[in-house]
Amino acid sequence: RPGRYRVYKNMQPKELLEYMACKYVQLWNEGRREATKKLDLSEDEVVILASIVYSETKQRSEMATIAGVYINRLHDNMKLQSDPTVLFAHTSMDSKRVSNKQLKIDSDYNTYQRKGLPPGPICIVPTFVIDEVLKYDSHTFYYFCAKGDNSGCHNFSNTYDEHVTNAKKYRNGLDKKKIYK
Numbered sequence: 527r528p529g530r531y532r533v534y535k536n537m538q539p540k541e542l543l544e545y546m547a548c549k550y551v552q553l554w555n556e557g558r559r560e561a562t563k564k565l566d567l568s569e570d571e572v573v574i575l576a577s578i579v580y581s582e583t584k585q586r587s588e589m590a591t592i593a594g595v596y597i598n599r600l601h602d603n604m605k606l607q608s609d610p611t612v613l614f615a616h617t618s619m620d621s622k623r624v625s626n627k628q629l630k631i632d633s634d635y636n637t638y639q640r641k642g643l644p645p646g647p648i649c650i651v652p653t654f655v656i657d658e659v660l661k662y663d664s665h666t667f668y669y670f671c672a673k674g675d676n677s678g679c680h681n682f683s684n685t686y687d688e689h690v691t692n693a694k695k696y697r698n699g700l701d702k703k704k705i706y707k
Contacts, residue, residue: 554651561660567595576655577647582611582670585678589658592680595667604668606637614648623700659704 528568531549545704552570554562554702562572579592599606609624615633629636667682674696681692 532694539646558656558660565660568608571643572656574643574647576651576659577649578606578608578610578653579659580655581648582608583678584607586658588680589641589655589664590661591665591667591682592670593659593662594665595638595682597662598668600642606643608637611635611644611675618643671696698707
């Protein structure tokens with residue numbers, strides 16, 4: 527459960543676990559539980575998806591749209607093909623590019639090789655990201671790619687061909703800035 531907690535040196539392990547369990551229960555209020563049921567995901571799966579969304583963007587205005595892309599893919603039994611999950615599996619989260627070598631890593635977190643969500647979150651997420659996932663944008667996008675302008679924003683597309691064009695623009699933008707990592 528993300529957040530700030532007041533933990534004391536003399537706290538016993540059982541007290542800490544009870545405290546954290548209480549915070550978890552507070553997070554999953556009736557409204558969030560209802561929204562989770564509508565997504566046909568478990569609470570843990572919502573947190574996992576939120577961690578992927580948060581790793582894709584820090585732009586709050588795009589989080590619900592990105593969540594919608596992944597929900598579209600999950601509902602259509604497609605691979606998520608999330609770069610941050612591959613980077614997590616490869617322990618190189620700061621990389622701007624994903625190499626072909628990284629895409630081949632054998633890991634339950636490699637969403638290019640495995641369908642569905644990975645087994646756990648790839649980062650700790652603020653509560654507002656969970657809320658953005660729960661109120662995801664319903665749309666027809668199946669693809670998105672970061673813009674090559676270093677803005678942190680993305681181009682969204684319905685077709686793979688559009689996505690390939692956007693990905694080429696992103697790579698060209700990195701090449702101009704000489705970012706190869």
